[in-house]
Amino acid sequence: MKISYKFMALVSILALVLAGCGAKETAENGQAAPEKVKLTIWHNWTGQDAKAVTMRQLMEDFRAAHPEIELEDEGLPTDGLKTRLRTVAAANEMPDLFVMWPDAMTKEFVKGDLLQPINEFIDSKPEWRDNFIPNALDGYTVDGAIYSVPMNLAPSSFIYYNQAIFDEHGVKVPTTWAELEAAIGHFNEKGVIPMALGNKANWVAQSTIFSTIGDRVTGTEWFLKAVEQDGAKFTDPEFIEALKVMQNLGSIGAFQEGFNSIDETQMMQLYSQGKSAMFMNGGWALANLVNNAPEEVLDNTHIMILPPVEGGKGDPNSTSGVVGTGLGVSKKLTGAKKDAALELLYALGGPEGQKATLDSSTLVSYNIELDTSKAHPLFIELYELMKNVKINPVYDSKLSSAAVEVINNGLQELLMGGNPEDIAKKIQDAQAGALGK
Template identity: 75%
Template sequence: MNKWISMLCAVSLLALLLAGCGGNGADEKNGGNGDKVSITIWHNWTGQDAKAVAMRQIIEDFQADNPDIEVIDEGIPTDGLKTRLRTVAAADEMPDLFVMWPDAMTKEFVKGGLLQPINDELDAKPEWKNNFIPNALDGYTVDGNIYSVPMNLAPSSFIYYNDALFKEHGVKVPETWEELEAAVQTFKEKNVIPIVLGNKANWVAQSTLFSTLADRITGTDWFLKTVEQDGAKFTDPEFVEALTKLKQLGELGAFQEGFNSIDETQMMQLYFQGKAAMVINGGWALANLVNNAPPEVLDNTHITILPAIEGGKGDPGTTAGVVGTGLGVSKKLTGSKKEAAMKLFYEMAGPDGQKATLNSSTLVSYNIELDKSQAHPLFVELYDLMQEVKITPVYDSKLGSAVVEVVNNGLQELLDGGKPEDIAKKIQDAQAAAVAN
């Protein structure tokens, strides 16, 4: 009997050992301690614009070329991505890689201990690090550490206009604010939407229009001093004047009814349908135009910047913007997972990724010469315009998220009949509190 018990125990022990080995094998396939590594990436390349298609293709090719790496990618539209990132940041549950914005967002995430720097990876590839345009890495640098690199260049405020509609109604492309107001009045009389706006997500008016409009009046130095609360305040007369200018534009009928109830995608659709003479949007909109606008609109679309404002302190040859989004790397990443994540990072943000971005009719913060013979004529127009235009800070890149929300909500309120002085005070109070903390 004892002999049989001993044999049964031996068989049971062997079965347990074999089961244990089988379990480890399954773990390896799922990104455990074996060769297979699993990484997550959250991004906003969800649309059918050329940039989004190009970025998704890089991820797809990377997975095919690296069968030992499983990439779990989740595409989330821009507005939802920003919200979700801040939600998981509060719980310290960041994905391995994620699209993030320079300046304010980067600083918030660094302060929260959520990011790890990429200095070592950049220093190991000086031909990559040293090929970005001047100051391109500043928005991702905190206390001497670099946390990402820009994957595009994002001027945020251009007027895309349908030249056929301008010619049909005898309207001059505006070079001054008075000419812009005159154009608005004429198109309004002709039952053409002068400037289509989709401000449901509330960042659009601020990022694509107001940041540049305000800079025309206040100048950049004033804004940077106000951010620091160093001798300037949002209740100063020049800022109230900027708010008043935007309010007056709305009162002239520049925007269609219900502009606070449609989003940026619907805004562009109205322009594509030929119902609007102008749409004010960032450089990122061009990839959407090239891919999705019908020929009768695309072939007649041209680009200019917001007109000069007489008496303003700002440089009229500028547009608001940032160097572009980058990829954040979770501070929790180590070992083979970090190696895999940085390998994908380089594919997307390295020289080949920058070239793929430029080829998708999207500006980059990287020194690559555009092949104009291969590029779409409208992108060549934008590219050439950017050789002459300087970039000034967009408001939501320099202000913290809580203050940006006050600004964005304030602009919605302003265009819905609010008083400029009241909006200015709300923004000033929010920024004073943010700096005090």
């Protein structure tokens, strides 16, 4: 077969051009073109609150700065994310990076050999590592290995209240448990929802209300012993008393009808529409209010912690919470993919990410001064409040997954008239079973 000289010449020229382009790229960069990497991340930054909007923007900024990394992100609501993570964990099919929670979830994933430690990476950036607040990394540390860093600070239990509604109906903002019960009675008489609750995703009542009530009644030391099943049980009288205190809130009409049928977003809408005087939620709710509440509601909103329970053993100047969610790095990642994952972790949880989070009206577990000239007044109020309030453990950060499911379902049942002793026994059996005791 004959091949024309013109065709051979064209092939030669094309080869030289391509070689020249490759040489030019190598010369300009001083190194070979970076390896293309595909990275997956699952998160719960799905809403229109300031924090979620900020985190999504940080991911967009990361994409722009790293064209060599194809970032595929998937957002799920918090309860859906937790469920899905545990489902894929059972099959060892974790995404490359994923939002996870400290303490119980971290320990379970480490036990399942699903995570890789990041000690070497954070040790390479001591100015970042050493600027977290005291004990911030404890919830992500197992046997000396650090598996993530907190990207926020998550006190989970505050009362947000509308001062204008209190004033309109002549109701005193409560500072004692008796005053809280009296306020609930007054608002019911006036046809105002005392405290909006959206417990369809049943962690809400447990995390934002009961974890603090439980601590008020039993004290933190008792709870930690019960978690370990070492000298305390969930069938003990003090825990049953805590369940009764919670149940009494439902009995006296603290919450609107159908509270187990609406979600956290709908709960916030009731408050934003001026239909409820109060709601209980974590510090994260503030970013939602700042972005979405009408000005007349936002300007009259203030924050306080739950009043002390008479005769309780807990510290009345505390609230439940955790240091905040972190990003887990899949054990399977190696090489360029692992490097890319750590770069993203740093972009979201490093100093710039921490500052962006604080600027989004969200507390952080990191030492940064708040710029009060730019911060929303309500966030300044929360920021100042937290300087004098201790954090005690939120129940779902310490209990086993099995016990968390039982207590979440149990509190729904409790608020509908369930028997406290029966519910306590189910929780005790679940935790003891999970520990093999």
